[in-house]
Amino acid sequence: xxxxxxxxxGSRAEGAFLLRSLLDPPWSLRIEDHAPVTVxxxxxxxxxxxxxxxxxxxxxxxxxxxxxxxxxxxVADQPGTPVHVLIxxxxxxxxxxxxxxxxxxxxxVRTWGNSTNGKTVMLTGTYRxxxxxxxxxxxxxxxxxxxxxxIETAPMTTLLEQQIAADGPxxxxxxxxxxxxxxxxxxxxxxxENPDRSPRWIKAYEDPVVGHALRLMHNRPGHSWTVASLAQxxxxxxxxxxxxxxxLMGIGPVGYLxxxxxxxxxxxxxxxxRTVSSIAREVGYSSPFALTTAFTRxxxxxxxxxxxxxxxxxx
Numbered sequence: 001x002x003x004x005x006x007x008x009x010g011s012r013a014e015g016a017f018l019l020r021s022l023l024d025p026p027w028s029l030r031i032e033d034h035a036p037v038t039v040x041x042x043x044x045x046x047x048x049x050x051x052x053x054x055x056x057x058x059x060x061x062x063x064x065x066x067x068x069x070x071x072x073x074x075v076a077d078q079p080g081t082p083v084h085v086l087i088x089x090x091x092x093x094x095x096x097x098x099x100x101x102x103x104x105x106x107x108x109v110r111t112w113g114n115s116t117n118g119k120t121v122m123l124t125g126t127y128r129x130x131x132x133x134x135x136x137x138x139x140x141x142x143x144x145x146x147x148x149x150x151i152e153t154a155p156m157t158t159l160l161e162q163q164i165a166a167d168g169p170x171x172x173x174x175x176x177x178x179x180x181x182x183x184x185x186x187x188x189x190x191x192x193e194n195p196d197r198s199p200r201w202i203k204a205y206e207d208p209v210v211g212h213a214l215r216l217m218h219n220r221p222g223h224s225w226t227v228a229s230l231a232q233x234x235x236x237x238x239x240x241x242x243x244x245x246x247x248l249m250g251i252g253p254v255g256y257l258x259x260x261x262x263x264x265x266x267x268x269x270x271x272x273x274r275t276v277s278s279i280a281r282e283v284g285y286s287s288p289f290a291l292t293t294a295f296t297r298x299x300x301x302x303x304x305x306x307x308x309x310x311x312x313x314x315x
Contacts, residue, residue: 022118028076045120062149
């Protein structure tokens with residue numbers, strides 16, 4: 001598995017919120033759902049996205065915007081259009097003043113807006129669950145990462161556009177997978193266009209020594225790796241390997257391995273059927289106590305508290 005696939009494997013849509021918006025100007029939507037990542041596709045017309053981080057991006061037909069949470073953002077026909085719709089964490093829509101939305105209505109399956117044939121057509125896909133593993137790549141994106149009309153993303157966005165308003169058997173799963181395809185395609189296209197933003201480990205994967213060690217750590221986090229054993233596997237001396245790894249990654253092998261294990265553990269805790277003991281074994285800790293100690297030190301909360309907070313986000 002390549003580096004990008006490894007990191008994005010955790011970003012799988014599960015019952016993602018998907019919506020097609022048909023809009024005539026003026027319109028302005030304020031989104032405060034704090035989602036970990038949102039995919040916004042402009043099918044027709046123009047729009048502007050303004051993130052609370054201060055970044056503003058104009059969008060045209062065919063553009064894909066990846067909105068990195070949890071920062072709120074506004075999407076509108078023009079930067080100066082007053083916000084009139086507020087969308088909260090439960091994807092509830094209301095007028096800013098709390099009054100009923102008289103000019104916005106349901107127009108079909110997963111479709112709403114203020115016009116049955118809007119000048120602007122926009123698809124929105126919101127991921128409900130965060131992934132600590134995927135965060136290692138998503139955090140390298142700008143708050144609003146835009147891929148302009150691209151031959152790489154177009155086939156996937158076209159399929160999503162065709163299917164989003166359908167309601168056949170298995171439709172929710174189909175839409176989740178199509179959303180995943182759009183996200184992965186957009187992420188790899190954006191990094192190809194913005195190589196200076198690529199995380200260090202993407203470049204390190206190309207190194208014959210460090211890249212081999214990273215693959216071992218990523219694929220087998222439960223193995224009792226040491227600097228010496230990783231160096232031997234990579235065909236290098238211990239000192240040369242540690243120096244080369246640190247120069248490329250900005251962190252030593254042991255420090256990186258610890259961060260990776262605890263990121264994997266955080267994602268595994270999302271499964272309520274998994275015990276802390278089984279997760280500890282899978283990520284290389286000798287006991288649940290050892291994992292709990294390391295996890296609490298790194299994440300600031302115990303595995304149990306972390307799991308409870310994730311369960312609250314799902315509900």
